[in-house]
Amino acid sequence: MHDPLAAAARTTLASGSARVRRRRLSARGEVVNQEEGVSDFTARRTRVEFTFGPRMSELVERLDERWPWLSDEPEADDAHILTFAGTAWTSGGVWFRPEDADPNAERRHHGDPVWILEALCHGHAVSTPTDERGELGRRCDFVLDLTRSHAALELPPHRGSRPPRVGGAAWIDEGGRLREVTWRNLTYLRRPRRSAEPPRPPGSQVLELRDFGVPVEVGLPGGPPRRPPGSGLVDWVRTSRELRRRRREYHASTP
Numbered sequence: 115m116h117d118p119l120a121a122a123a124r125t126t127l128a129s130g131s132a133r134v135r136r137r138r139l140s141a142r143g144e145v146v147n148q149e150e151g152v153s154d155f156t157a158r159r160t161r162v163e164f165t166f167g168p169r170m171s172e173l174v175e176r177l178d179e180r181w182p183w184l185s186d187e188p189e190a191d192d193a194h195i196l197t198f199a200g201t202a203w204t205s206g207g208v209w210f211r212p213e214d215a216d217p218n219a220e221r222r223h224h225g226d227p228v229w230i231l232e233a234l235c236h237g238h239a240v241s242t243p244t245d246e247r248g249e250l251g252r253r254c255d256f257v258l259d260l261t262r263s264h265a266a267l268e269l270p271p272h273r274g275s276r277p278p279r280v281g282g283a284a285w286i287d288e289g290g291r292l293r294e295v296t297w298r299n300l301t302y303l304r305r306p307r308r309s310a311e312p313p314r315p316p317g318s319q320v321l322e323l324r325d326f327g328v329p330v331e332v333g334l335p336g337g338p339p340r341r342p343p344g345s346g347l348v349d350w351v352r353t354s355r356e357l358r359r360r361r362r363e364y365h366a367s368t369p
Contacts, residue, residue: 117239117241118241118243118254118286119234119239119241119254119256119284119286120234120235120239120241121290122234122254122284122286122290122291122292123231123232123234123235123292124235125289125290125291126155126231126291126292126323126326127155127231127232127235128155129155129291129326129327130154130155130156130326130327131152131153131154131155131156131326131327131328131329131330132152132153132155132323132324132325132326132327132328133150133151133152133323133324133325133328134149134150134151134152134153134160134162134227134228134321134322134323135148135149135150135227135321135322136148136149136150136162136227136319136320136321136322137319137320138317138318138319139317139318139319139320140169140317141316141317144167144168144169145167145168145169146166146167146169146170146317147164147165147166147167147170148164148165148167149162149163149164149165149196149227150162150163150165151163152328152330152332153226153227153228153330153332154330154331154332155228155231157199157332158198158199158200158219158220158221158222158226159197159198159199159330159332159334160196160197160198160226160227160228160332161195161196161197161198161332162195162196162227163194163195163196164194164195164196164205165194182364184357184360194206195207197332197334197335198222198223198225198226198227199217199218199332199334200215200216200217200218200219200220200221200222200223201215201216201217201219201221201222201223201268202215202216202217202219202223203215203223203225203226204334204335207335209335217334221267221268222267222268223268224267224268224269224270227321228321228323229267229268230280230295230297230319230321231292231295231321232267233258233260233267233280234256234258234284234292234295236267237258237259237260237267237280238258238259238260238261239256239257239258239259240256240257240258240259241254241255241256242254242255242256248285250285250287250293250294251285251286251287251288251293252285252286253283253284253285253286254283254284254285254286255281255282255283256281256282256283256284257279257280257281257300258279258280258281258297259279260278260279260280270299278299278300279299279300280297280298280299280300281297281298281300282295282296282297282298282318283295283296283297284296291323291326292323293322293323293324294320294321294322294323295320295321296318296319296320296321297318297319298316298317298318298319299316
């Protein structure tokens with residue numbers, strides 16, 4: 115059966131590239147953080163600049179005031195630049211999850227802002243076109259089942275053996291491309307502490323796309339390093355020692 119939403123996702127990816135902006139919203143609708151940049155759909159590479167929302171910025175400032183030795187070094191110029199390539203990603207030029215990440219993989223990291231486009235292509239979507247129209251086009255509501263998408267997608271973290279279901283709404287323009295997708299996991303983040311307490315709903319994500327076909331060249335900072343087994347524990351010990359050293363030096367220099 116023809117799915118208009120999956121067809122729109124394929125048409126969007128076939129455009130080659132676009133400028134993208136993703137906002138993560140709390141359950142109350144507050145902006146937690148934002149990522150804005152460009153994405154090369156063909157090469158599966160995305161480069162965005164990461165910024166905190168107002169509430170998160172206030173929290174970071176309070177943490178800096180409470181534990182000033184945690185950030186006693188100046189930030190690099192590219193500290194807030196995130197680059198996604200295949201199942202790998204970097205922050206400020208530093209690779210994360212190097213043991214099993216592949217920058218040339220045929221699927222995207224679940225943190226990539228445009229991951230939802232491939233999820234709509236490979237997942238089992240039940241879409242419901244509506245008569246609602248706006249500046250971005252017509253609206254289409256959907257529920258996405260990722261149970262049989264393990265081979266084609268890197269799934270987001272989830273509890274239990276079944277992948278989360280994803281639901282939301284998408285706006286399709288006159289060219290059949292997705293201009294905006296809003297989605298959230300249809301599973302709760304955690305059980306309530308008390309039986310009378312209602313479950314805590316998850317937040318949502320909003321992806322906006324524009325300027326399709328824009329020239330894009332997303333470079334990578336070299337291949338991911340291959341770390342030996344157990345290096346995660348070694349890094350944890352080194353980080354703990356470094357934080358203790360910073361704390362001692364801060365208190366020693368503060369009257």
